[in-house]
Each structure stands twice: as C-alpha cells, then as structure tokens.
Amino acid sequence: LMEGGRVQKTCCRRCCRRCCTATLVVGLFVSVSACVGLGLGWNHINAFVKSYVQSQVALTPDGPGTSQWISSSNPLYAKFTFFCVNNTEQAERGATPIVEEVGPFVYNENRTKFNLFWNQDQTVVRYSLNVTYNFNSTLTNSSLDPTKRTCSSINIPLVALVNLVHSVYNEVENSSVSIVIKDLVLGFLDEVLQEAQKYKLFETHTIDELLFGYNNSLLWFLNRTVAQLEEKIPFLHLSVDSHFSLQNRTSVQDPIQIYTGKGNSTLTGQYIMWEGQTTIGGWGSPAARMIDGTDGTIFYPGVTDNENLTLFVTQIYRSGHVSPNGTSSQQGIPVNHYVIPTDELQNTTLDQGFYSSNVPTGVLNMSCVSPLGAPIFASMPHFLNGDPDYRVNVTGISEPNETSHGSFVDVEPFTGAVVGAARRLQINVLVRNYNASLASRLFWNASGFWNVSGGWLMVPVFWATEEGNITAELANEFKNKVFGVTTGISWAVIGLIIFFGCVGMLCLLCLSVHAVRSLKARGTQRQLSINADNSLQHLLDD
Numbered sequence: 001l002m003e004g005g006r007v008q009k010t011c012c013r014r015c016c017r018r019c020c021t022a023t024l025v026v027g028l029f030v031s032v033s034a035c036v037g038l039g040l041g042w043n044h045i046n047a048f049v050k051s052y053v054q055s056q057v058a059l060t061p062d063g064p065g066t067s068q069w070i071s072s073s074n075p076l077y078a079k080f081t082f083f084c085v086n087n088t089e090q091a092e093r094g095a096t097p098i099v100e101e102v103g104p105f106v107y108n109e110n111r112t113k114f115n116l117f118w119n120q121d122q123t124v125v126r127y128s129l130n131v132t133y134n135f136n137s138t139l140t141n142s143s144l145d146p147t148k149r150t151c152s153s154i155n156i157p158l159v160a161l162v163n164l165v166h167s168v169y170n171e172v173e174n175s176s177v178s179i180v181i182k183d184l185v186l187g188f189l190d191e192v193l194q195e196a197q198k199y200k201l202f203e204t205h206t207i208d209e210l211l212f213g214y215n216n217s218l219l220w221f222l223n224r225t226v227a228q229l230e231e232k233i234p235f236l237h238l239s240v241d242s243h244f245s246l247q248n249r250t251s252v253q254d255p256i257q258i259y260t261g262k263g264n265s266t267l268t269g270q271y272i273m274w275e276g277q278t279t280i281g282g283w284g285s286p287a288a289r290m291i292d293g294t295d296g297t298i299f300y301p302g303v304t305d306n307e308n309l310t311l312f313v314t315q316i317y318r319s320g321h322v323s324p325n326g327t328s329s330q331q332g333i334p335v336n337h338y339v340i341p342t343d344e345l346q347n348t349t350l351d352q353g354f355y356s357s358n359v360p361t362g363v364l365n366m367s368c369v370s371p372l373g374a375p376i377f378a379s380m381p382h383f384l385n386g387d388p389d390y391r392v393n394v395t396g397i398s399e400p401n402e403t404s405h406g407s408f409v410d411v412e413p414f415t416g417a418v419v420g421a422a423r424r425l426q427i428n429v430l431v432r433n434y435n436a437s438l439a440s441r442l443f444w445n446a447s448g449f450w451n452v453s454g455g456w457l458m459v460p461v462f463w464a465t466e467e468g469n470i471t472a473e474l475a476n477e478f479k480n481k482v483f484g485v486t487t488g489i490s491w492a493v494i495g496l497i498i499f500f501g502c503v504g505m506l507c508l509l510c511l512s513v514h515a516v517r518s519l520k521a522r523g524t525q526r527q528l529s530i531n532a533d534n535s536l537q538h539l540l541d542d
Helices: 003-057 065-072 088-092 156-173 177-198 207-212 217-231 472-541
Strands: 075-084 098-117 124-135 150-154 202-206 249-261 269-276 307-313 318-328 333-339 363-365 376-379 406-412 417-432 458-467
Touching: 065 098, 075 150, 075 207, 088 202, 098 207, 098 458, 150 156, 150 458, 156 177, 156 217, 156 417, 177 217, 202 207, 202 307, 307 406, 318 406, 333 417, 333 472, 417 472
Parallel strands: none
Antiparallel strands: 075 098, 075 458, 098 124, 124 249, 150 202, 249 269, 307 318, 318 333, 333 406, 363 376, 376 417, 406 417, 417 458
16 A cells, blocks of 8 residues: 555656646746736837827828818918018118018918829829918907008019019020010010009008909009010910919919828828929929928828928928927927928028029028019018028018027827927018119119119018917817827737736746645655654564
8 A cells, every 4th residue: 555655646746746847837938928028018019009000190081180181170370460661762762671560460271172082092192272361350459450451562563573674684685586576575675664664662552452462553564565565476475464462362272192191101291293293393403393291281100309301381382391399299299399490591501493592591582483583582580590681671670589480390299290380481572783774764763772782682571470289179189089099009918918927927826835835745744654654663673
C-alpha cells in the first residue's frame, strides 16, 4: 500500500506541476502582452482613431460633415471700413491726402454650394459657389447707413483709364504699326483724354455705391468709343463694362473642383480647378499662376503645429500660406493658431511673377488681374508689415498692429476643421507721374496732383475683414461628435488591454495561492511521512 500510495502521489504531483507551469506561462504571457500593449498601444490607438476620423471628414455625399461644408450654419461676417478723403480739393492740387476711417459696415456673408457632382470613386467633387452679402444693421453702428453715408474716394475708373491710356500711348509711339492705325489709335486716346477732363480725381458716392457699384458715365463713354474704334480696326477686341464696383453683392463662382480627401486625407479640400481654370492668367511666372491649397475653410486631418498651411485667396487671385503661431482654443476646442508670416508681401521673398518689385515692399500688384489694368494694389490693413512711407504719404492712417489688422486661422488639428478665422485685406490705388508728353494733355498740370512727390502715391480705398468663429452650440455638437466618439474608441481599446491584463494578473494570483497551498500541503505530508517512518522503525526495533 505504501509503495502504491507513493506512486499515486508522485503522479499527482507531476500533473500538478504541469498545470501550474501552464497556468504560469499563460498568465505571464497575458500580463506581459497587456503591459506591452498598454505601454506601446497608444500609437496604435491614435492610428486607429486617426483612420476613423479620416473616413468621417472626407467630403463624400454621405460624409458626416458634408452638409455643414455645403452650407455652414456658423455665421460669417464681412466688415468694410473706408478711407474717406476730407481734403479733396487740396489733394487734387498736390497736397497730402487727409483720410478718415468710416465704418465698419457689417454684412452677413452667405456662401452656399450647389450643383454638386462627385466622380465615380468620390475622390473629387465639382460644384458651384453662390456668395451673397446682406447688410446687418444690428452689428453696424446705427449712424452708419450705407445707402445714406457718403464718402469721397479716389476715382478708380478715371485713374484706370489714364493708366491704360499711358500704356497704350507708349506702345503705339514705339511700335512699327502703319501710320493709319497709329493715327486712329492716337485719335482715340486724344478723344478719351478730352472726356477725362470732365471728371475729378476724387468723387463722392454712398458707401453702397462704392462697394457694390454704380453705372459710371466715363466707362460708358469708353465702351461706346471702343465700339466705334473696333469698326475701324477689325482685329481690335476690347470689352468695357460701364458698371463699376469694388465688390459684387451676389456672385457665382463656377465651376470649382476639389479633392474630397477620400483615399488620401492629405488632399482634403485641395483645389483642382477654380472658375474653370487650373492656373490664374496674368501673373508672370508658373509659381505665381498656381491655384494651390484649399479655400481656407478646411484643411486635412492631422495638421501639426510645426508646418505651414497653403490656401488660395480668391479675392486677390493668388495662393499664399499661413504659419503656425502657437496654440489656442475656441469654445473649449484646442486649436493650432496660424498667422500670415511677416515676409509674405516682402519684395525680397515675393515671387517676381507678382510684379511688385517696382514699388516699396508690403503690397501686391493686382493690375494684371484687374479690369482695364487698373493700378490696384492689395496690402494688409494700415499697411501692416509694409514700408512706412505708405503711411507717411497719407495723413490719418494709424499705426497698425497684428491683433486689429493681422489675419489668422484657428484649426482643430485632429479633423483639420477651421473653427475660427479672420482674413483682413486692404485695397489701394497707385497714382504715378507720367511722361511730359502725356501729362501736357491732361488737366493736371506739372504742379498738380499728378506730379506727386517721389513719383508715386498709394491711396487707400478701404479695408475689409472676413471673419467667423464657431458658436457655443456648434462647438458642443462638434465636441460630442468628434471628441466623444474618438475618446470612446480610445477607452474601449484601453479597456480591452486592461481587461486582458487583469486576467493575466488573476491567473498569476491564483497560481501564487495554489503554490503556497501546495507547499504547505507538501510540507505537512513530508512531516507525516517522516513521523510514520520513525514509528515503523521503532516497531521493528522492538
């Protein structure tokens, strides 16, 4: 019995050791895997969540954010502040213009996309964009009625026409065209200049007329005269619109084509085509003509705070970039804060295709993309980051600052959504001296305004702010949809890791308890066996 009992106990002990070993291996494996997963799993969790977000922000027909992209319920405002000239008579005789800022006049800017068409794999969408401006009397000072408030401003059609006459005059004088054609063109120029003498360099209109347009009699005359000239010179094709405006009250941009971000989230919102063009004509280099970036209302998910973002600004027909400038928050949403870099309009860094090297730094020459080649120049408000001479030559422009006159974009980095932005721009007109042969035919004599000190004068017209910030209601909805879902996914994955870790630890705990009990039992059995052997030995001795 003793012999057989010992054999039976030995077999049980071996089975017990094998079970303990298996339990130990499983427990250690699960515990180690859980610990490694918890330590290294954050990258995988972030990658998984990022992949999920990318699939959600793509501008596909059934995408969660597509309806907001088509017609945003977040309010967007356009604010216009005009520089009204208070000494027009003196300025026409050569005195320094004295300007007064009037505004801002606030408008609701409504942007709606329509005629949407996706390609077969939904990676590209084509659409039309309708933009309208409606006056907001609530947000505008009650004394500022744009239909009644008048403002004296530079006569842009007149300056544009004289600038055009100057260019054509020089070309004709130095060309090898026939005497007949040259006489016809010079006669046309002379007729235009005779008509120009009826107009003043500064005109007074209501803000509504200056902004959204009026029928200009000088342009009407030019349109009629051009039609008569085309009858004599058949190959001459000119188009002149007698309606002059700085901003369309309602406009349609069509067609526009962009990437949706499906399949490649880094392309989200990137322009392919704007108004049927893949490049902007008029600029002087391939880089300047590029339509690059997004419209500035959306970027790709996963943007970082150490990279520039590219956007195409339709108001100035060019692409540019914004640079990271720290972090901030909008309605409790963490954002990356981007601003226009100070060297964006510097002549030393600006592409020469933008033709701005012939004036001091800080402005963008838009004459090549303006009707009649009008010498219109864009700048930051109050010539921020521009040459100080721009403000010295005009009285009444205060010192600019980044807070009031700079532009910024706040981007939620996880989704690439823009939750706050302010785009600011100033429109100016350049007045230059012209050669004596042309100046002698104008009503401004050598001592008049046309002979400005230094050969040029940049006259500010107005500056505008286009801004929008996410509302508290939309912010809560955004946080619930984005942060709630992504946080839930993250915690679910972490929960699984913790669960398996607990299972492993439980296995180890059970193994430890079992081992302690086995050791105690084995010690007891050994003691009993020793006692039994001693008793048996005593019996045999007796």
